[in-house]
Amino acid sequence: MNVTPASATPTRLRDEWLAYWRDDAPRLLHIAKVGLAVALAMGLCMRLELRSPATAMLSCVIVMMHQQSGIVIARGVYRGLGMVGGSLAGLVLIALFSQQPLPFFLALAAWIGLCAFCSAYFRNFQSYGLVLAGFSTAITAMPALANPYGVFDNVIHTISEVAIGVLSASVVSTVVLPRAVAPALYAASRASFTHLLGVLRATLARDAATVQSGAQAGAQTGTLLSLIGERANVELLRTGALFEDPSMRLRQSVFLDLDRGFLDTVTWLYALQRVKTHASADAHPRAQAAIAALTDATLALLPDTATASPPGIADDAVAALLPRLDAFETALPARIAAQLRALDDLPPAQRQFVESTGAALLFMTDDLRLLCRRYLEARAADRQPWTVSVLQAIGRIARQRVVGNRTAALIAGVRAALAVLLVAAVWIASGWVGGSTAIVAVAITSTLFALVPDPPTAAWQIFTGCLAGWLAGFAFSFFVLPSLGTFALLAAVIALFVMVGAYVNTFPKTAVLGLGFNIYFCFIVGISNPAVYNPSAYLDTGFALLSGIATAAVAFSVLAPRAGEWIARRYLADVRALVADDARDGELDDDLLYDFERKLRDCIVQIAGAPADPRVDRERMIAWAFAVLEAGRAMILMRLDTQRLGDTLPAAWTARLQTWLDALADLFDTPTPENADRAQTATQAALAALPPGIEPAADAPVGPDALVRCRMHALLHFTDFALRDATLALWTRTERMA
Template identity: 25%
Template structure:
């Protein structure tokens, strides 16, 4: 494991300063549990200033909603602790369900609203009359913590979100450039190549998530946000474009000496990098347009020529835009008046995959874990039952996005147990000797600084969070120092047992494993393509593309971790995107076709839908049927009867794109070749 860097230690110092500031103000204000303010600092702090501010806004909003919910629930069930805990458990599960439907950082609001109501309301079950005081104190403590975290993050050498986004964009574009060169040079894809291409989609999702924080970064203006959005759109369009180009080049049809020479020039253009003058790009685009307008013989090679030149043009225009936008974002020299070359038809919608069924199971597991502990607490009169139920709610909620949360909850519980041992050592031997605030600050600095540095790194974030966020509360840092050792021991046991119960209940009723989650996502991809073919009418192309790319981004880490990775490694979900987009383009033109052409197109759509339904039913990628190839070859000659240039282009490129996606190694020799291209 790599040791923390100087930047990690500096972040830890900032976080510790903010936590100590929050503790000092909380003690001065006479808040009953100022350690909650310290915990909030460590939960809200992020190495990026904008991310800290956004988390602070989300956390305060969620806490406020949770406090209002607790105030609404507790007084109405004063005479029935059982119904009160049932209502709080149900609220926690409901908020988690809503949170899982919003796969952006904003989902933190709903998740926090759920377990904040439990944190505020459960301690009041035995004494409901103090609910107002508990809610107001908790909101004050949370607000104090996020205020200190935000102020320190923004004022003490802030690190802007834009720098991190720019770094991720640079890495993504470098990897995409490697893919582009591989495609143009005709390199065959292997398992590692497929994995790296899927990872591009996952990295695009990560960039999108991080970009959510840009609006909270004071160093970022609206023009830069628009430039990053424009770059994101082109990044997402580039992936299916490269995949489609690879299909057409692999078919080895339509590339004569002129196109081979053109491909070599495009390779040289890609290798030249961003310093290439604009005039060179203009000359290359002129050559591509000239190749597209070359005399045609009306055969299948002309169909492939048209497809290749269109994709060459899109590739060069996209590449030029990406280079320009990357340069502007990295240098900060934004020239919004500079014209883009590529027009992303209908764009890419910001659509995200949702899984209501898994969200429902997560909500039920969370409510069950909280309810189970509350039942035991009320039945036995366990003094620390509320703390255990609170931690069960927290543990189930923060790991609910995982396919199998139980191992991670167990890991977090073990790390929390480690923090509890440290807290008990402090409670028994260190804190009784502390005489003033200054000595307290020096005494608790070593473990919190170490955990803070670990929290700054993604690889050790969970270790750092478990230690830094739990230590202040387990040590019960408040005005009545030294804390009672027995109370700290009981609190530590309750925290551990709450997390352990969450892990057990989750393992029994919710965990499915990465393999099951992978199969479920693949079925969604296959069914979405089948539905696009079955509807036979235009659907939202931008939403389809955005949603499918988001699913591929979710698939990438799962495919690399499942046990049957060898069976799934060569699955290329990009193919389904290409087929789906071609189907959408064909359906857009279908209503303008004559009866014979429409029937031939419908036969193709029927076979595509049946194929993907079969893949979804058998939960594996099948070989495409020969009947689909026959239907495609029978439909292609009908292109000659289409009088509209736009309609003919949609149908021709759609059919040839589908044929290349499924049967790129099958030659096409229909009886009437001159009917394909007008």
């Protein structure tokens, strides 16, 4: 008989309480800070006798939807800039069309659609400012439509209230037990770097039988997707850290190089997986043994991340890896040459498997070495790891931009404009008193949620949040508020309601629901100077908000939904167009390859995050995106290497290269078997015209030009592998991608 000691129960309860506190303490601290910031903003607006403290409260709950202080400040800055721009646009619209409703609504819808398009096209943190510039125009202009002479006062009050809300949120988030972005950034960077090393080890250690498995190929693609998604999250955190830590701004160039090195390493890893797959099926056993010798030597360098502690690999282990990578990279060309000498009696195609594998390992090692160096420099807080001047770093920041898919962005803009016009038409036709509020709601929802992976779900969640906020606000306004006699009681009760929504907002699955509750609770309650007791107006405002949100949700679900087949075809067509627009015709500079890779990375993340649809083959879309990434990257590197080698290449090489570039661009523009055959023929012709890379001659030193030619050979062979890859079947039939 087992007897549980009496002391075991209190100990277990204490452990469970400590575990709960560790998990929920950050959430409880965050909601307390949100309540404090909202009360502070409301008090300042009342003290300054501004017209609508609710606007400042709205700004607080929106910018504090994130817990890190740096991201709160970043959202506050872009919210302030967007609100100023949108308010000025509203002032212009009222000045031009105040007495002409039809031109006014057409111009308002066009402006909101343009802002929605730009916010979806420019895929960076700054796009939030464009979102605000869109719907803040409606916030400023709609109340002044019946009283045009009051628009200037409305602009001044709105901007002032937003500024107070942003400042209150930023101050509370930064001063009261701040939660910095930098620790989360470093932790996410360490985790993604550790994951990358683990995937490298797994790829190098994988045997031939495993490589040929179709299920394993799908798992490899999923692993690469997770790596890319993790790196995108690191970049988001870094953007927030720029507003929190001045050293982050000065080290921006290091972080950009780190991001570039990560993408390059992942792309070489993808190429290595492909060449190992083809070698396992077609290579001679001796060639396979040579490949295994090269991969095993590389595998011996990498630390075993499986034994690392949960936070990830230690900085000391990365520092110890650097000299080993340097030595290995220096010795690898000679090792490749020795393996090629041992296979001198085999056909050239068999030796090419070894050379391509060696090239992938060589340049992956080079990128990994630079990645490790930048990784350590980015984490060094006690010294200045800048390789460029401050002015150069600022210049590099200004040049970096990421754009998304034009078709998806255009649809987001058109959808927002049509939703606004529909609500405006209903308002004009019915003379509905709350029509202006409905237009504000549809403008907010159409622009704010066009950027999320699943807009219809997010819109219906915020509809539910608005409904809950409407009901809670009714109870507060007409049963609780009349009994509150002091500001302290008012602030405490308001804070309690807001803290409930903020707590729901801290959970990823209900984040939009909690945000919607807080936004529309503050909006509908409408704390103002002086307070107004009007139940009928309150009910009409809530109904107008719900109608506007529902209209936007229906538009997201009906007008070219993100998961639809048509938008998927257009998305793929635009992705494939990057091969011609950027890889073949883009202006050669230091940032062309990085910009191209970032575009494709963003596309891959969007495809992977899109809602499931049985009519859309998501795996095929991802395969296309990776094919574009591989082919486009090869084309850009071939152009750069040709520019570098110059006159040392044969006279016929320029024509062969251009033919190869045109053939690949035509193939991705019109993916037919005939174009695939032409691209494969052009690839073989380019290989025949290119001088050899690493010569297997004994004791012959390998110069830098030979290494460049080795990479060019490998890139052409990787392209040939992709064109012959039966597992992707990209060219088996004509794709109708209008």
